[in-house]
Amino acid sequence: MSKINCQCGHENPFGTVLCERCGRPQTTEAKQSETVDMRYEGSARRSQTYKRSIIDRIWNFFSSVKIGISIIVAVLVTSAIGTLFPQKLYVPVSTDADIAAYYERLYGVFGTIYYKLGFYDMYNSWWFITLVGMLGTSIIIASVDRVFPLYKSLKKQRTKRHASFMKVQRIFGEGSSDDPDEALGKAEEKLKSLRYNVKTEEGALLAEKNRFSRWGPYINHAGLIIFLFGILLRGIPGFYVDETMWIREGETRSIPGAPGYFLESKGFILENYTKDEAKEIYGEALDRVGSIAKNYQTDVALYKNKEGGLPGQSEHRKLEKEYSIIVNKPLTFDGYSIFQMDFRLDELKAMTFQLTQKETGKSLGEFTVDLVDPEDTYELAEGTKVKLLDYYPDYDGVENGEPVSKSPIPNNPAFIFEMVTPEKPDGERSFVAIRQTLETEENAYKVNFIKADTRDISGLTIRKDRTLYILLFGGIIFMIGVAMGSYWNHRRIWIQKGKDNTLLIAAHTNKNWFSLKKELNQVQDIAHLPAYEDRLDKESTSENLEGDQQ
Amino acid sequence: MALASISSNLLFVSFIAYLIATLFFGGAIKGGKAETTDKNNKWGKVAITITIIGFLCHIGYFITRWIASGHAPVSNMFEFTTAFGMMLVGSFILLFFLYRTPSLGLFALPIAIIIIGYASMFPKEITPLIPALKSYWLTVHVITAALGESILAISAVAGLIYLLKNVDLTKKSKQRFWLEAVMFTLVLVIGFVVSSTAFSIAGYEAKFTYIDKNEAPAKIEYNYPPLFGMHEYKALTEGAMEPIAEMPPIVNAKTLTTFVWSIGTGIVLYVLLRLIFRRPLAMVLQPFAKKANSQLMDEIGYRSVLIGFPVFTLGALIFAMIWAHEAWSRFWGWDPKEVWALITWLFYAAFLHLRLSRGWEGEKSAWLAVIGFIIIMFNLIAVNLIIAGLHSYA
Ligand code: HEM
Numbered sequence: 001m002s003k004i005n006c007q008c009g010h011e012n013p014f015g016t017v018l019c020e021r022c023g024r025p026q027t028t029e030a031k032q033s034e035t036v037d038m039r040y041e042g043s044a045r046r047s048q049t050y051k052r053s054i055i056d057r058i059w060n061f062f063s064s065v066k067i068g069i070s071i072i073v074a075v076l077v078t079s080a081i082g083t084l085f086p087q088k089l090y091v092p093v094s095t096d097a098d099i100a101a102y103y104e105r106l107y108g109v110f111g112t113i114y115y116k117l118g119f120y121d122m123y124n125s126w127w128f129i130t131l132v133g134m135l136g137t138s139i140i141i142a143s144v145d146r147v148f149p150l151y152k153s154l155k156k157q158r159t160k161r162h163a164s165f166m167k168v169q170r171i172f173g174e175g176s177s178d179d180p181d182e183a184l185g186k187a188e189e190k191l192k193s194l195r196y197n198v199k200t201e202e203g204a205l206l207a208e209k210n211r212f213s214r215w216g217p218y219i220n221h222a223g224l225i226i227f228l229f230g231i232l233l234r235g236i237p238g239f240y241v242d243e244t245m246w247i248r249e250g251e252t253r254s255i256p257g258a259p260g261y262f263l264e265s266k267g268f269i270l271e272n273y274t275k276d277e278a279k280e281i282y283g284e285a286l287d288r289v290g291s292i293a294k295n296y297q298t299d300v301a302l303y304k305n306k307e308g309g310l311p312g313q314s315e316h317r318k319l320e321k322e323y324s325i326i327v328n329k330p331l332t333f334d335g336y337s338i339f340q341m342d343f344r345l346d347e348l349k350a351m352t353f354q355l356t357q358k359e360t361g362k363s364l365g366e367f368t369v370d371l372v373d374p375e376d377t378y379e380l381a382e383g384t385k386v387k388l389l390d391y392y393p394d395y396d397g398v399e400n401g402e403p404v405s406k407s408p409i410p411n412n413p414a415f416i417f418e419m420v421t422p423e424k425p426d427g428e429r430s431f432v433a434i435r436q437t438l439e440t441e442e443n444a445y446k447v448n449f450i451k452a453d454t455r456d457i458s459g460l461t462i463r464k465d466r467t468l469y470i471l472l473f474g475g476i477i478f479m480i481g482v483a484m485g486s487y488w489n490h491r492r493i494w495i496q497k498g499k500d501n502t503l504l505i506a507a508h509t510n511k512n513w514f515s516l517k518k519e520l521n522q523v524q525d526i527a528h529l530p531a532y533e534d535r536l537d538k539e540s541t542s543e544n545l546e547g548d549q550q
Numbered sequence: 551m552a553l554a555s556i557s558s559n560l561l562f563v564s565f566i567a568y569l570i571a572t573l574f575f576g577g578a579i580k581g582g583k584a585e586t587t588d589k590n591n592k593w594g595k596v597a598i599t600i601t602i603i604g605f606l607c608h609i610g611y612f613i614t615r616w617i618a619s620g621h622a623p624v625s626n627m628f629e630f631t632t633a634f635g636m637m638l639v640g641s642f643i644l645l646f647f648l649y650r651t652p653s654l655g656l657f658a659l660p661i662a663i664i665i666i667g668y669a670s671m672f673p674k675e676i677t678p679l680i681p682a683l684k685s686y687w688l689t690v691h692v693i694t695a696a697l698g699e700s701i702l703a704i705s706a707v708a709g710l711i712y713l714l715k716n717v718d719l720t721k722k723s724k725q726r727f728w729l730e731a732v733m734f735t736l737v738l739v740i741g742f743v744v745s746s747t748a749f750s751i752a753g754y755e756a757k758f759t760y761i762d763k764n765e766a767p768a769k770i771e772y773n774y775p776p777l778f779g780m781h782e783y784k785a786l787t788e789g790a791m792e793p794i795a796e797m798p799p800i801v802n803a804k805t806l807t808t809f810v811w812s813i814g815t816g817i818v819l820y821v822l823l824r825l826i827f828r829r830p831l832a833m834v835l836q837p838f839a840k841k842a843n844s845q846l847m848d849e850i851g852y853r854s855v856l857i858g859f860p861v862f863t864l865g866a867l868i869f870a871m872i873w874a875h876e877a878w879s880r881f882w883g884w885d886p887k888e889v890w891a892l893i894t895w896l897f898y899a900a901f902l903h904l905r906l907s908r909g910w911e912g913e914k915s916a917w918l919a920v921i922g923f924i925i926i927m928f929n930l931i932a933v934n935l936i937i938a939g940l941h942s943y944a
Pocket of ligand 1: 062063064065066067068069071072135138139142143146214217218220221224482485486896899902903905906
């Protein structure tokens, strides 16, 4: 590609709009327009220059801000659609058929369409992930396309610019001065006191401040990329653990996802606010809504397998710490966190029964069945025992003449007992469930329910996420960049002598023109510079601008 | 109890102060010359002084309520919305001192007033915190997010002024229609406040039982005459109005009833206003915007987005993720409220990028700012009350 030779003698790369050195407009478009687009200093960018090969096309596609915005809007719209109905994650059923039915039952035709289109799992869908991928690509390419030319041209810029460069700036003024040199001197002094970096060259002056803010967007984009990269890493095994466990009071279990660690639940606590608590101020609220939960807590002990110890044997474990896991206060160890997430109150733990003689009502003794680990036989006295022939923890009726259990959790226990007594040494059989006793033939003895012991279960989530620090780092970088670019602005003021005792002034900022003008006015007052015009503000003649003169 | 009542009195004082300050800002614009500054205008000075007094009282409300309840008063709809109104005024004061434009006050304060009015329609009593909300990260997150949103909202105020000034209201156009639609929406919010206040003064209440969407029996209390009944409702209060229609289980008929009453009242109010002024409301307000400088309003709009965007990112995304990680074990869960924070963020990112290319300044940018405010309000109102997720306040 051919270079562009400027009148000042500088050789510019192909695609340059404003000469890198003197600022003269190079394209016919730039020469004709009243103000010039200063965004990248009119420098040559790859995307504006090469348009031939496939790679060029892809590059140009992703570096376009228009495309970038379209991608952002596409992510926005798909995200919004995903909130129309609850996502799969928040639906209380799990099989595909149930999910489909759930959407249909609650949302009718719309629910069915929503389900069919796959919107019920929007954020894991391939198109959503593709969009986010495109967003990342676009951020990277657009940034690379711009940051290098911008850096180069800001570095190369000359103090003295050609008059044609000054004339196409948004803020421009020209007028005669009694003593241009004195004016320049005073202006320099004032600009320095306003903390500008001032450079001078042959009757020309360039005052510049906060150039670093121009790097803000690139730094914040880098932060976003780091963040997205962190998310990508969670796919790699070992970087990310997400497990749940249910643990009963008094139980010790190995922690899923954390090999070698064991957790013992010493008890689950649920507290509600009470009215006589010190803060009687809540009384009104409690009256209105009834009870309000105050605390969910699981008291635990954490154990670790001793080195060389056999897993599962309690004498080989070492107590690591005791802790109360509360909502918002997870137990943390070795990169893992365990959270209090859920609970179930009053699961049946054991049931106590009594063996009685039906006719007399006389008791032959009591026995207690541990519902998680029942025994085969309960000896009551010499020649008197109850055998547990069968046990159905979660009894769900009779199928094909056989009682069935829905799950191994003792929600609705049922038993088949054989009662052996001196009177009936061959034993009598009885089926005992909650509020129900069945006998195959008339028995002389029966098993009576006396009482049940219950305990609570805690639902815990185990999480290990090594990417968190990467994500946090990305977030911090983003914040630094975005603050740099938003709270500081890159301002430049050019003042130079023209022909016959005239002075030219021009100014540019990437944002916040109001403050730039305020500073320029202060310089103007002291150095008696010619009046300037803001070419985009068509309404004000500068003196009666609202809020102009503080 | 004393502290709590001091707190609500302070809130009341600030509410009145904002009302009075609005009048003075109006005076500052009316009395001033074209595009006047507050430097040579007594009205403007008085107006900002009263605003600041009101704001201090508002902060007083916030602090005393914090002390009384023992937690930051941002834990239910009333508290959060009131705090949002407070921050809106704070953000306005900040931008006023950067730009000294009385017209900004004339439009920002009434919006703050409407928001506070809206807030006070929710149960005001102090509630204890449920376990999930007990975290200082929550406090930090909510306060920063609300602050960011309130600064972003100022850009909508500047945008509105820009539009009132620049949209030609004498000719029929899309712009004119939508501008009037914005006015109408504001009147609807007032309609909600008016109707809700009226029925609560009258002490209306009607109780029902119904079957909820998980097919479990439940109870509900209406504060409006029930237009719509819950799924399989049965009245408990004798002599209550019979609902006109029964709703399927997914529709909260109580919310719908409130909604329809508010819209009805709003429409009546709007028609009355039109009859009194004999002009579209945008036209009534237009003279108040005439003295603003368009270029400056455009810049205030852009600047407030620039100031607000980083604050919003920090509060609504970063702090939110940190807290969500502690409370729910995951930093992001695609809960509707989270998604809408993301949407708001993406929207303002798009806004900033659109400004990179010329042509998206001035009027287009003003419309975007107004849309941004609508998204923020949607997040506050609709997502909380209708698309209830984990975040929804009781
Ligand atoms: C959600 C994702 C994004 C966020 C949060 C973001 C954020 C920002 C911010 C805050 C600025 C500064 C704006 C200003 O100062 O007015 C900026 C500038 C910019 N962004 Fe993005 N951006 C995102 C995505 C993109 C994408 C996809 C592109 C691709 C075209 C892009 C291209 C640019 C460009 C070219 C600039 C101007 C740089 C300059 O002024 O030198 N951004 N971005």
